[in-house]
Amino acid sequence: MRFFFIIYLLLLSFSHANEIDTRVNTISKNIRCLVCEGQSVYESNSDFAKDIKNYVKKEIMNNKSDKEIYDFLRTKYGESIIFNPTPSIKNIMLWLAPALFFLIGVYIIFRRLGASR
Amino acid sequence: MYLKKGFKIFVLLIFFGVLFFLFYNSLYKKDFEPRVMIGKQLPNLSSKSLFHEQNVNIKQISNNNIFIINIFASWCAPCKTEHPLLMKLKKNKISIIGINYKDNNRNAKIFLKKYGNPFQEVLLDNKGELSINLGAYGVPETFLVDKHFKIIDKHIGPINNKFVKKVLNSK
Numbered sequence: 414m415r416f417f418f419i420i421y422l423l424l425l426s427f428s429h430a431n432e433i434d435t436r437v438n439t440i441s442k443n444i445r446c447l448v449c450e451g452q453s454v455y456e457s458n459s460d461f462a463k464d465i466k467n468y469v470k471k472e473i474m475n476n477k478s479d480k481e482i483y484d485f486l487r488t489k490y491g492e493s494i495i496f497n498p499t500p501s502i503k504n505i506m507l508w509l510a511p512a513l514f515f516l517i518g519v520y521i522i523f524r525r526l527g528a529s530r
Numbered sequence: 531m532y533l534k535k536g537f538k539i540f541v542l543l544i545f546f547g548v549l550f551f552l553f554y555n556s557l558y559k560k561d562f563e564p565r566v567m568i569g570k571q572l573p574n575l576s577s578k579s580l581f582h583e584q585n586v587n588i589k590q591i592s593n594n595n596i597f598i599i600n601i602f603a604s605w606c607a608p609c610k611t612e613h614p615l616l617m618k619l620k621k622n623k624i625s626i627i628g629i630n631y632k633d634n635n636r637n638a639k640i641f642l643k644k645y646g647n648p649f650q651e652v653l654l655d656n657k658g659e660l661s662i663n664l665g666a667y668g669v670p671e672t673f674l675v676d677k678h679f680k681i682i683d684k685h686i687g688p689i690n691n692k693f694v695k696k697v698l699n700s701k
Contacts, residue, residue, distance in 0.1 A: 447667045448667055448668055460632065460658065460668070461658075461667045461668060463658070464657070464658030464659070464661065464662055465662065467657055467658070467659075468658075468659065468662050471659075488566070488570075489566070489567065489662065489663070489664075489665035490566060490665055490667075491566040503552055503555075506548075506549070506552055507552060507553070510549050510552075510553075517542075
C-alpha cells in the first residue's frame with residue numbers, strides 16, 4: 414500500500430513539474446530577448462534569456478499568474494518585451510490601417526468607374 | 531459642391547495625418563531600448579555582500595546623496611574599460627554600489643584588487659535577479675540614483691566621459 418502511495422506521489426510531483434515547465438515555455442515564447450536579433454527568450458541561450466526564464470519559473474512556483482509575470486516585466490523593460498502587446502486604441506488603429514486604406518482605395522475606384530459610365 | 535469636396539479632402543487629410551503620426555511614433559518607440567526605469571523609484575534590492583557574508587539592502591547603504599549603481603563582472607571585458615572612470619568618480623566623492631553579476635567571488639575580489647575598488651559596497655547577483663529588478667539586460671550597466679531613490683539616468687555599456695560629467699554635475 415505504502416509503495417503505491419509513494420508511486421502516486423512521485424507521479425503527482427512529476428506531472429506538476431511538467432505543468433510548470435509547460436507554463437515557463439509558453440510564457441518564454443511570448444517574451445522578446447532584448448539582446449538577441451528577433452529571438453524569443455525561449456529560443457535564446459544568452460544570459461539575459463536564462464535570467465528571464467529562471468525568473469519566470471521562480472514566479473510560477475510562487476503561484477504568480479501569467480498576467481502578474483507579464484506586468485512585472487513590462488514595468489521593468491517596457492511593452493516591447495512582450496511579443497503580443499496588450500490591445501490599445503493605437504495598436505488597433507495600426508492593425509486596421511491597411512484594411513482601411515484598401516477600402517478607401519476600392520471606394521475611390523468604384524466612384525471613378527461609376528462617374529466615367 | 532466645392533465646399534463638400536473640400537470638406538472630404540480635409541477629413542481625408544486629417545485621417546492620414548493621424549495615421550502618419552501613429553506610424554511615425556511607433557517607428558521611434560522610446561521604450562524599445564529598455565530605458566523605462568528612468569524616472570521610477572529604485573526597487574528594493576538586497577543581497578549578500580561580496581566582502582562579508584551578510585545581507586545588505588541598497589537603500590540602507592546610501593548616504594543621503596546621489597549615488598551610482600554599477601553592474602559588473604570580472605569576466606566582462608568592457609567592465610575593465612570603464613573601471614578607470616569609476617575610480618575617477620570615487621575620487622570625486624561619488625558613492626558607487628556594485629552589483630556583481632554571475633561571477634565567482636574569488637575572481638571578483640582579484641579583479642577589484644588588481645584594478646582598484648571604486649565600490650562602497652558590492653552585492654552579489656548570482657542568479658541575475660537584482661539585474662532583472664533594475665530592468666538591466668547585460669554588463670556593464672550603470673544607474674544614476676538621486677537621494678530620494680529615483681533613477682535619474684541609466685547608461686548601457688561601459689560608461690564614458692560624458693556620463694561622468696553628467697554625474698559630477700548632478701552632485
